[in-house]
Amino acid sequence: MQFIDRVSGVIDWFTDPKLRPGSNEQRRQRMFLISHLAGPFLSHPITAFLYLADPNPWPHVPILGASISLFWVFPFLVKMMPQYYTTLALLSVQNLIFAILWGSFNYGGASSPFLMWLLVVPLLAFFYMGSSNLTRAVVFLQIAAGLGSFYIAYLWGERFPSYIPIENMVGVGLISAMSAAMYVLMMASYYAQIVDSQSELLREIARHEATLEKLMQAKEEAERANGAKSEFLAKMSHELRTPLNAVIGYSEILLEDAELEGRGEQIGDLQKISAAGQHLLSMVNDILDISKIEAGRMDLFLEDVDLDKLVNEVEINSRPLAAKNTNTLIIERGDDKLGIAHLDATKLRQAVLNLVSNATKFTHNGEITLKVRRETLADGDWIEIAVKDTGVGISKDQINALFSNFTQANAKIASKYGGTGLGLSLSQNLCNLMGGRISVESELGKGSCFTIRLPAVARPPSEAIVDGTGAAGADGKGPQAEQIAVGRAEHPHAKRLLVVDDDIAFLELADRLLTKEGFNVVATADPKGALQLARSLKPHAVLLDVVMPDCDGWSVLSALKADPVTKSVPVVILSIIDEKKRALQSGAAAVVAKPVDRNVLLRALAAIETSNGQLQAPHAA
Numbered sequence: 001m002q003f004i005d006r007v008s009g010v011i012d013w014f015t016d017p018k019l020r021p022g023s024n025e026q027r028r029q030r031m032f033l034i035s036h037l038a039g040p041f042l043s044h045p046i047t048a049f050l051y052l053a054d055p056n057p058w059p060h061v062p063i064l065g066a067s068i069s070l071f072w073v074f075p076f077l078v079k080m081m082p083q084y085y086t087t088l089a090l091l092s093v094q095n096l097i098f099a100i101l102w103g104s105f106n107y108g109g110a111s112s113p114f115l116m117w118l119l120v121v122p123l124l125a126f127f128y129m130g131s132s133n134l135t136r137a138v139v140f141l142q143i144a145a146g147l148g149s150f151y152i153a154y155l156w157g158e159r160f161p162s163y164i165p166i167e168n169m170v171g172v173g174l175i176s177a178m179s180a181a182m183y184v185l186m187m188a189s190y191y192a193q194i195v196d197s198q199s200e201l202l203r204e205i206a207r208h209e210a211t212l213e214k215l216m217q218a219k220e221e222a223e224r225a226n227g228a229k230s231e232f233l234a235k236m237s238h239e240l241r242t243p244l245n246a247v248i249g250y251s252e253i254l255l256e257d258a259e260l261e262g263r264g265e266q267i268g269d270l271q272k273i274s275a276a277g278q279h280l281l282s283m284v285n286d287i288l289d290i291s292k293i294e295a296g297r298m299d300l301f302l303e304d305v306d307l308d309k310l311v312n313e314v315e316i317n318s319r320p321l322a323a324k325n326t327n328t329l330i331i332e333r334g335d336d337k338l339g340i341a342h343l344d345a346t347k348l349r350q351a352v353l354n355l356v357s358n359a360t361k362f363t364h365n366g367e368i369t370l371k372v373r374r375e376t377l378a379d380g381d382w383i384e385i386a387v388k389d390t391g392v393g394i395s396k397d398q399i400n401a402l403f404s405n406f407t408q409a410n411a412k413i414a415s416k417y418g419g420t421g422l423g424l425s426l427s428q429n430l431c432n433l434m435g436g437r438i439s440v441e442s443e444l445g446k447g448s449c450f451t452i453r454l455p456a457v458a459r460p461p462s463e464a465i466v467d468g469t470g471a472a473g474a475d476g477k478g479p480q481a482e483q484i485a486v487g488r489a490e491h492p493h494a495k496r497l498l499v500v501d502d503d504i505a506f507l508e509l510a511d512r513l514l515t516k517e518g519f520n521v522v523a524t525a526d527p528k529g530a531l532q533l534a535r536s537l538k539p540h541a542v543l544l545d546v547v548m549p550d551c552d553g554w555s556v557l558s559a560l561k562a563d564p565v566t567k568s569v570p571v572v573i574l575s576i577i578d579e580k581k582r583a584l585q586s587g588a589a590a591v592v593a594k595p596v597d598r599n600v601l602l603r604a605l606a607a608i609e610t611s612n613g614q615l616q617a618p619h620a621a
Contacts, residue, residue: 010037014075016082024130027194031127032089033078035187036071042179042186043068043099046114049172050107054163060106067099089128093139096121097146105150109160113173117180118143127187240284241576245595248277249509252598253516281595300433301580302458305345307338307383311372314352321360322368327389332371339374341383343434343458346580351427351438355387355450358423363391363447374456381456383436388449394442402440403428427452434458498537499523500530500556501545501574506594510543513598527551531559534566541570541589541608543601546579554586561587570608572601 014033019026047065051057074092078085097118104112125139154160251274258266315331322329352370359368369388374381394402403425428438436454497519499510507523514521524533528551534542542560546553553573560566570589573579580591590604 014079016078016085018082028128028130029078029085031187031190032085032092033075034190035124035127035183036074036092038186039183040068040071042183045175046103046172046179049175050103050164053168053172056163060102060161060163064099064103064106067095067102070095086129089125090138090142092128093121093125094142096124097142101146101150105153106161107164107172108166108169109154111166113169113176116177120180120184123184124187127191241281241594244277244281244284245503246505246509248274248281248595249506249513249598251277253509253512277595299581300344300458301346301584302342302344304340304342305348307341307372307374308333310345310349311338311370314349314356314370317353318356318360318368318370321357325360325364327360327363327365328367330367330369332369334373336374338372338383339456341381341456341458343454343456344430347430347433348452348454351430351452352385352387354423354427355438355452358450359387359389359391359448363389366390366447379455383452383454383456385452386449387451388447390447393444393446393448394440395444399440399442403438424450494518494520495540496520496522496537497541497543498530498534498539499543500527500553501525501543502527502548503545506545506596510596513601517602527553527556530556531563531566534560534569535563538565539569541572541605542566543572543574544588545594546573546575546583554582557583557586557588572604572608 011030011033015026015029019029044065047061047068050064051061054061071092074088077088081088100114100117100121103114104110107114121143122139125135129135251270255267255270255274258264258270311331311333315329319329356368356370367390369386371386371388373384375384376382424438431438431452431454434454435458436452439451439453440448441451442448497514499507499514499521501507501510501523502525504525507525511521511523522533522537522539524530527548530542530544544553544556546557553575557571557573560569560571571587573583573588573591574594574596575583575591576594583591589608592601592604
């Protein structure tokens with residue numbers, strides 16, 4: 001084995017290092033080197049026999065020996081001039097033909113035992129240079145020219161020389177035959193080794209192709225399963241959110257009435273119903289958002305955001321959360337203003353509130369610190385939002401699993417504090433979408449610090465393709481109804497709102513909520529008649545659902561914006577699916593998610609007034 005390794009090392013030393021390992025060019029060059037290094041050892045026994053048997057060997061035997069020894073020079077020429085490899089290979093073939101015919105001419109003529117070596121010539125030539133048509137033609141011409149010269153020399157001298165009688169050349173004939181056989185065996189063995197390695201490579205490729213086919217089948221199955229999951233989640237979210245509209249909306253109405261009438265025994269129960277509805281809505285939203293992110297269909301709505309205003313909004317929403325477990329909320333934002341950032345405010349607010357909610361849940365009678373700062377680096381401004389608590393903390397071996405779906409620190413914490421384990425995973429993914437990330441530092445029993453770090457100018461992924469179908473199906477809703485008449489006299493100074501939704505329960509709820517806020521409400525469950533109704537009523541704004549059977553809200557929105565009479569009427573899209581970008585691009589003035597939060601809806605209506613002076617929510621009497 002050591003001898004073979006040493007021989008292989010010698011071959012590698014002569015081989016052109018620029019050749020790609022395992023390439024056909026490298027294999028041919030290695031065969032050339034092996035044959036030229038070993039060939040003279042197999043051929044010189046013939047030279048020695050002739051020198052001893054011929055009484056007058058000069059000059060024909062030394063010339064033959066020099067021609068055979070010349071093969072040892074070619075490897076060094078290849079080492080020094082690898083760019084001339086093909087020329088050197090042709091000269092080597094020519095030298096071999098000369099040695100064979102020179103030996104045959106001087107020892108035996110046409111009956112010489114050396115002529116059998118001519119059979120080796122095309123074999124070696126193809127090993128050296130491949131079997132192209134050009135190679136075949138050149139080698140054939142070389143052999144033909146050699147045999148022609150051999151015959152001309154015979155005619156010139158009218159006979160072949162007879163230095164050794166033919167009957168005395170039996171021994172050298174056997175040596176020649178044995179040398180030729182060993183030479184061909186050596187080259188054939190190396191060639192067979194190459195073929196075997198290629199065959200093994202082909203078998204390996206076939207195995208990989210079979211594996212790839214199985215992987216493709218598994219991928220297709222996974223994509224079908226993922227598609228079915230996404231379809232199921234979309235449909236289930238629709239079916240869950242539709243009754244949640246009624247649960248949350250009516251619970252808020254009843255809660256207000258109970259507070260006004262002083263029915264204290266009912267207030268606590270109604271608060272629990274409202275909180276349960278909000279909790280269920282939060283879980284549905286989280287599951288849907290995770291599904292969108294996994295499918296690569298979560299859109300970013302990038303806009304200029306006043307960070308100080310955003311922190312104020314987060315503070316307003318966070319103080320009630322902190323107060324639940326008697327925690328103190330501390331806001332730190334430094335001396336300077338945070339300024340404007342270009343990002344998705346909704347998703348950033350959602351991520352921060354998730355972190356604050358987690359901190360308040362795992363902290364009792366402690367402190368929650370929300371620290372926001374902005375720093376300028378070489379690659380631009382960065383925003384850092386840290387949520388620090390003095391709660392139970394997290395052990396080091398549990399931190400790595402925190403950002404996985406449906407994962408909490410441990411089963412004991414999950415059973416004690418509740419939760420689905422989706423909040424942190426969703427928050428991390430939302431920050432990743434904007435080019436940021438969330439890191440965590442924690443010590444068991446001393447609290448945790450979650451830090452959001454993202455660029456002030458978000459770096460979103462490629463724009464997602466907007467679904468041209470409009471929205472998911474709306475199976476399961478009640479039958480369409482005619483326009484719902486408003487059973488009360490309109491206030492002469494109130495703004496008129498047109499509400500378009502095929503859900504009768506939602507129309508009744510919207511009528512009650514908005515009427516209490518001082519609006520005159522006209523509701524219809526017939527989206528096909530919405531345009532004509534808007535033309536005749538000339539409402540100050542249209543509240544439009546997009547997920548409706550037969551005629552979806554997108555076509556209604558397009559019709560409203562295409563008609564000169566209704567073109568200037570602000571349209572507020574009410575949707576259970578996240579289509580904010582598409583809605584605003586289609587001409588909507590605002591987008592409010594369903595189930596509708598009354599405060600969010602009123603803020604959207606107020607924002608319309610601020611932006612174009614067409615609408616302002618009047619105060620209820």
